Amino acid sequence: MSIGLLRAGLPGLAIALAPFGASVAHEVVGNRFFPATLTIDDPGVNDELSFPTVSSFKTGDDPSFRQRDFSGEFSKRITEAFAISIGSTYSHLSPPGGLTGMGANGFQNVETTFKYRIIKDPTHEFVMSVGLSVEWGGTGAQSVGADPFNTYTPTVYFGKGFGDLPDSLFWLRPVAVTGQVGYAIPGRRSTTTFGIDPDSGDLTADTEFHPHVLNWGGSIQYSLPYLRSAVVDLGLPDFINRFIPLVEATFQTPVSNTFTSGTLTTGTINPGFIWAGNKFQVGVEALIPINRQSGTNVGVIAQLHFYLDAIDPRGIGKPIFGNVEQPATPFGRN
Incomplete structure (x- = not known):
């Protein structure tokens, strides 16, 4: 389910293999309520619609372009533990001033994602x-x-809440943490582009190798809904009790076939x-690049x-195969 965000951060790649997640569950x-996070996928399997997801940031190109993305994604459970999602992104690239x-x-x-939940431990x-x-x-x-x-990106997703900590x-x-680790495998090892040298008139060939990329990231969250419902009710307004402050991080590291991309993590x-x-x-988050190759300035x-x-x-929120279950919610019914 990932849809491309930090695409220009890898040297030698016009737009990187490693996409950002628009979250599907x-x-x-x-x-514990694990919300759908914005830049990595969370470990859930549910019927969801992310629309719209909008972002604006400056790429790691030189010169840096302003990229604005508008995306949507739909996830449908086939069974209670298995879902398929599909989504895409429309991108607008603006050159720097003067160009x-x-x-x-x-x-x-x-992009299509096939996802199966293998462990669910409420305790x-x-x-x-x-x-x-794919x-x-x-x-x-x-x-x-x-x-x-x-x-093709096989991925492992996990989430862990700390509700079992001692008094x-x-x-x-x-507090809860989530994470994902994926391995992006391009269907083509390299691409060769042929041209003509303007000075000599000779035929030239430029080969770009497409690396295998480790996509990894995580989030740390502090759930005010959990604080109120499972720890202590501080008497805050209901609007405030629905906030979940968090910090996400998403990284891409080329790990093989890196002849033209290099191995820099972005x-x-x-x-x-x-x-x-x-x-x-x-949800709203800032996008703070970790280095120049990841982008310039802070995006959103x-x-x-x-x-x-x-x-x-x-109806649409019911698994295709399996019984109807009353959806769980961390809040009382309004």
Whole structure:
């Protein structure tokens, strides 16, 4: 389910293999509510719609371009533990001031993710899923960096809440961490572009190698809904009790076939918050590049995310195969 964000951070890649996640799930494990995070995928398997997700940032190109992305993603459970999601992104690239004829607009490649939850432990608030994401080459515009070949990314996702901490550490019980580790495998080892040397008239060949990339990241969250419902009610207004402050981080490290890309890790640190309702959530985060190759200046990402299993639990929010289950919620019914 990932949709490309920090695409220009890897030397030798027009737009990187390692995409950013537009998140496709929220998950309730025991007392713990894992929200759909914005830049990595969370470990849940549910019926969801992320629309829209919008972001604006400056790429790691030299000169740096302003990239604005508008994306959507739909996730559908086949069974209670298995879901398929599909999504894509429309990108607008604006050149730096003074340059003309270098901008571009178009869709990124369509991406499909197959995801299966393998562990759900309510007592220890632990959940783990495995998945395979396929970026379908040729479904997007090469002018915005969409590759003409498929990329396959097997991924492990996990989440752990700290609600099982002892009473002496009760103030840490609202904390949760999530993470993912994926390995992006391009369907083509290299691409060779032929041309003519303008001085000699000789035929030239330029070969770009497509690296295998380790996509990794995580989040740390402090859940005010959990604080109120499972630790202590501080008497805060209901609007405040729905906030989940968090910091996400997403990184990409080329690990093989790196002859033209190099092995530099790129990525962003993303502080922000999620406000969660019973049927939808809103999230906003800053995008802080970790180095020059990851981008210039601080960007921003925002998302509106719908819980289809809460909106229509007996219709579009119901698994295709399996019984209808009342969707869990960390809040009382309004």
